[in-house]
Amino acid sequence: MQTFWYVFLWTMFAAALAGWIYLLLRVFKKPAAGEPGGAPLVQSKFWSLLFGGVILIEIFSVLITPLMDWGLPKNVGSLGGEVDNLFHLILAVTGLTFLLTEGVLVYYMYKYAGEPRRRTPYVHGNHRLELIWTAVPAVILLFLAFTEVSAWERIKYQSRFPEPDQILEVSARQFEWRMRYPQDIKPAAAEEWSRREEADDLHVVNEVHTGKGANVKLYLKTRDVLHSFFLPNLRIKQDALPGKTIPVWFNATQANCQEVDGLWLSGYRYDESSQKWEKDKEYVWELACAELCGWGHYKMQGRLYVHTDKADYEKWLKKASAAPNSHVP
Numbered sequence: 001m002q003t004f005w006y007v008f009l010w011t012m013f014a015a016a017l018a019g020w021i022y023l024l025l026r027v028f029k030k031p032a033a034g035e036p037g038g039a040p041l042v043q044s045k046f047w048s049l050l051f052g053g054v055i056l057i058e059i060f061s062v063l064i065t066p067l068m069d070w071g072l073p074k075n076v077g078s079l080g081g082e083v084d085n086l087f088h089l090i091l092a093v094t095g096l097t098f099l100l101t102e103g104v105l106v107y108y109m110y111k112y113a114g115e116p117r118r119r120t121p122y123v124h125g126n127h128r129l130e131l132i133w134t135a136v137p138a139v140i141l142l143f144l145a146f147t148e149v150s151a152w153e154r155i156k157y158q159s160r161f162p163e164p165d166q167i168l169e170v171s172a173r174q175f176e177w178r179m180r181y182p183q184d185i186k187p188a189a190a191e192e193w194s195r196r197e198e199a200d201d202l203h204v205v206n207e208v209h210t211g212k213g214a215n216v217k218l219y220l221k222t223r224d225v226l227h228s229f230f231l232p233n234l235r236i237k238q239d240a241l242p243g244k245t246i247p248v249w250f251n252a253t254q255a256n257c258q259e260v261d262g263l264w265l266s267g268y269r270y271d272e273s274s275q276k277w278e279k280d281k282e283y284v285w286e287l288a289c290a291e292l293c294g295w296g297h298y299k300m301q302g303r304l305y306v307h308t309d310k311a312d313y314e315k316w317l318k319k320a321s322a323a324p325n326s327h328v329p
């Protein structure tokens with residue numbers, strides 16, 4: 001199915017490009033005696049060809065996305081697949097609308113390009129047309145809203161959160177993420193813990209640690225301005241609002257970190273064939289701030305560490321608590 005669309009889109013692109021080149025040649029061709037053309041033709045058709053050319057470059061850049069690795073980052077979230085499907089659906093709807101409207105625009109720009117001494121006719125409007133271009137988007141938007149509501153519910157509704165295996169607190173400030181981990185996992189007392197620190201809590205900066213397959217519930221806060229907690233590989237994004245504690249949950253389906261000389265490093269992939277952990281850049285998973293929060297916004301970058309299992313996560317927690325400065329700089 002994907003191959004079909006790929007071939008179809010490339011064919012359409014090639015046809016559009018051929019048409020564009022044909023028109024370009026026609027406009028710049030030296031006219032024969034008695035034929036319209038030359039400077040006036042170049043002047044009047046230039047803008048439509050420029051607009052058409054820019055759109056062709058845009059389509060081309062979308063078509064080579066898979067070849068250039070410009071697509072979505074690796075998904076390791078348990079609900080990431082659903083988010084990606086919705087993303088592609090919305091991209092298809094908006095992309096098609098874009099092509100359709102731009103196509104019409106360029107066509108009319110070419111066909112009715114201004115000519116000296118021709119008056120522009122005055123059009124008052126068309127009631128039926130206006131009704132159609134209001135009703136069609138309304139139907140499409142309603143369709144999208146109903147399609148995404150179940151995924152939204154599972155990701156955002158607290159009543160639908162799974163029972164957590166692990167909890168943590170994320171507190172954003174200009175310009176870093178402060179994490180707080182409890183020593184023992186006690187979901188029943190999680191709410192209470194999110195409001196009141198324990199003396200033995202582990203405080204870490206810019207590192208989200210979790211075990212593979214664990215349902216993680218985190219309490220998101222901010223100490224100053226608006227920030228946005230963004231884990232692209234888990235397809236998780238949530239704004240942090242001053243004065244509010246916002247619960248977020250996720251479940252990472254793959255591990256990416258290994259203990260190396262007493263430090264846990266991310267960017268490791270388990271290779272099934274050699275049964276060894278290999279370094280892989282695709283397994284460095286970023287935590288970013290997705291809300292322009294001040295001059296140092298770009299610095300609010302952390303890492304996601306997914307441990308192989310709960311035991312490894314607890315081993316890290318114990319070690320990090322004993323030596324709080326042992327994290328990767």
Ligand SMILES: [Cu+2]
Pocket residue numbers: 172226227228289290291292293297300
């Ligand atoms: Cu920020």
